[in-house]
Amino acid sequence: MSGAPRGRGGRPALITKDDVVAAAIALVDAEGLDALTMRAVGARLGVAAMSLYRHLPGRDAVLAAVVNRLVSEVAVDLPADAGWPDALRAFALGYRAMLLRHPHAVPLLATQPVDVDTGMALAAPVLDRSRAAGIGQDDAVTALQSVTVFVLGHALAQVGTPPGAEDPPPAAPADYYDRWFAAGLNAMIEGFTRTP
Amino acid sequence: MSGAPRGRGGRPALITKDDVVAAAIALVDAEGLDALTMRAVGARLGVAAMSLYRHLPGRDAVLAAVVNRLVSEVAVDLPADAGWPDALRAFALGYRAMLLRHPHAVPLLATQPVDVDTGMALAAPVLDRSRAAGIGQDDAVTALQSVTVFVLGHALAQVGTPPGAEDPPPAAPADYYDRWFAAGLNAMIEGFTRTP
DNA sequence: ACCTGAACACCGTTCAAGT
């Protein structure tokens, strides 16, 4: 929130919590999850590793902050006239776009819980569309969470195999994952929104 | 495969690769993923950590072997008269049962690739049912993979929040995750198998 | 062949000390 030192008097701060989170994300994007060490984050900020502990209680807190920062970066393109199925789809696309922008962070996002507030802020506009469509709130939440875990699981599969392998199956087309994603998402949305 | 020492002559082996994998799984189940260190696995087998390197090239190889061992443990209850939707469902239930039997290993299974052979052995009987139903093989694989990533993503969400938190929402019923899982799986299977 | 202790280059984190 505040970029400037907060305490009255005392030595002015060289870094803020936001600086630490930003450096951590840059490090993960550039060099992968294993490169995210306290020493490396400190070095990137021109500061000793121990200084970070003045702003965050430890490495776990850095990971949690990274996850919440990335989730709040998700942009859901929700046209005013979007119905409930369209809202689910827009949410899935926005979430997936963020994940593919930060491939090395996907295992982290799959593993670390998201703050309730951050999750709510993201879900609320989507759930609004379900209310307009007369869907029960519990059913809407179930559908949205199901779509979320599908998106996460799919992204894990896509970014999973490290680049150092000869794994890309001989004839896998470039849009293999895009087509698979579209098929799975369509099936799930149809299943949730079609009235039987 | 072989439980006895293989080389001719030389000192008889105290442990085998299978012993290492079994000890690693027992350790993860009992104490969590962080407890899976080379030193701890060695200790559990009454052997120095360095001995493990005679049987597996390193820690990464242990993790890969754990994943493949757990996946081959999946039991799919596939009645002879099961149709394609039933086969998808049986696969999902069997996979999920394995994941919930090893909650601490779920992040590993979500993150490490599965050997092609292990995956094929598990998928083949299920895909046979799609052929009998006249489904194109590509579509069948897409559906099966989509179900798989949903199952994995859902399990991650279920086992994700560590036990040390006050996170369980006040009124979450005991079967919250079971109901959510059933709803998501039903939607996906319906979407994939209903002829439009 | 297989196992081992000592050693190396890392971690996260604590602590007492500096400004």
Next chain:
DNA sequence: ACCTGAACACCGTTCAAGT
């Protein structure tokens, strides 16, 4: 208040040496 170097208790892994 904030930052720091030294130190501690861990890691995975290499190596030379034992049997």
